[in-house]
Amino acid sequence: MAAIDLSIFDLFKIGPGPSSSHTIGPMLAGGDFLALLRRQPPDILAAGTRIEVELYGSLAATGRGHGTDRAVLAGLLGQDPRHCPPQFLDALAHAPERAHPLDLGPKTLSISAADVVMGPVVCDLPCSNTLALRLRGEDPDAPPLLERRYASIGGGFIQYAGQQLPARGEPAYPYASMADIRRIVREEDIGLHRLMLENEAALTGDRPNEILARLDAVLAAMDASVDAGLAASGVLPGPLKLKRKAARLFARGSRNRRPPHDSALTKLMAYAFAAAEENAAGHIVVTAPTCGAAGIIPATARFMRTALELPEHSIREGLLAAAAVGFLAKHNATIAGAEGGCQAEIGVASAMAAAMLAHAMGYGVRVVENAAETALEHHLGMTCDPVGGYVQIPCIERNAMGAVKAYAAYCIASDEMPAHHKVGLDQAIAAMRATGLDMNRKYKETAEGGLAVSVVAC
Ligand code: SF4
Incomplete structure (x- = not known):
């Protein structure tokens, strides 16, 4: 079995409650998608008209009560769990319809908590805490211009296809049990x-x-x-x-x-x-x-x-x-x-x-x-x-x-x-x-x- 190569600070993360899989993980996903958007070529960004967030499984079932909508929105607005003031999240909760500018360089889109939609609770995704973030164009029926699906696997950890994990050394004393x-x-x-x-x-x-x-x-x-x-x-x-x-x-x-x-x-x-x-x-x-x-x-x-x-x-x-x-x-x-x-x-x-x-x-x-x-x-x-x-x-x-x-x-x-x-x-x-x-x-x-x-x- 592969040795454990987690950092202690992967486990003990400082951030806002109430649920690491429903708040910290989605906020990190929002921040990651913001960075992904900012790396896109100008023609993709020029065609984009709105950001859509869809929650699945347990996130769809309890995401509103756990504040997942405002957490992912805060991440998209550039907040990270360690430094996000609770007042910032409270303000998002008190005014869910309020649109916020999302500066993508060549283009500015607006986003609100209303752009976070609930998908199916029962689904056959590998992780029951899954969220998809998308950049959509003019045609609502066309495939998204950009999409990334994130699994929020508990403890504030996220995973997505093609993820590059930070380069780490080998443990001095490898163990798995x-x-x-x-x-x-x-x-x-x-x-x-x-x-x-x-x-x-x-x-x-x-x-x-x-x-x-x-x-x-x-x-x-x-x-x-x-x-x-x-x-x-x-x-x-x-x-x-x-x-x-x-x-x-x-x-x-x-x-x-x-x-x-x-x-x-x-x-x-x-x-x-x-x-x-x-x-x-x-x-x-x-x-x-x-x-x-x-x-x-x-x-x-x-x-x-x-x-x-x-x-x-x-x-x-x-x-x-x-x-x-x-x-x-x-x-x-x-x-x-x-x-x-x-x-x-x-x-x-x-x-x-x-x-x-x-x-x-x-x-x-x-x-x-x-x-x-x-x-x-x-x-x-x-x-x-x-x-x-x-x-x-x-x-x-x-x-x-x-x-x-x-x-x-x-x-x-x-x-x-x-x-x-x-x-x-x-x-x-x-x-x-x-x-x-x-x-x-x-x-x-x-x-x-x-x-x-x-x-x-x-
Ligand atoms: S696992 Fe469920 S019941 Fe237990 S503390 Fe977390 S949200 Fe509450």
């Missing part, structure tokens, strides 16, 4: 965080201190999402009128008369609510591994700082261990709710957080693996069923539960004889993959099954 990682750690006598850091340096050519600085920036962005959520109040955008709960939970956890265990766990959940509510508001979060699951690792990191009083370098090293688990899940299964259900988002995030805790607390690779496996195992089969197509119910509470399960998994794994653990992480990931393949399409981010249909309040 947890078994490989265990062997490398044993044979090379190297810590998991060191393995990840040296691989990142070999793949990207960046120096270790540059990588560590970028990891600190990721942790700072995660922490900022927790702070922003704790400071906010009111209702979240959308028809559910869901009240934010993070600040109230945090206040409950801060009351002196609460028992210590109640206080610590309540605060852990408050942190997860905070970042997940920021995601639901379309504000800046970090994909970890996705936007929908963007509360679990930030909550765990804040908990490690405050309740466990771990130093920042231990948290950073834990984040590297979390990245290893995220890579394995992405490489050998999926991290997209539209592909594998919520087990692939909340389940993987919880497994990553459990690994982060175990590694930062100084446990070896077997305990790290067992913690991740336990967390993932107890999310297997979880479907993706966002009510009304909004990443709010059940998503926000699932982040809190995922963080608590990560802590429980770490406690179990660090208290057992590692060799007595019967299930390996590779086996749990294989089970997640098989379960995702068998899962009915209506449970994969289409809002056509589960809670999405049994809750009709919206």
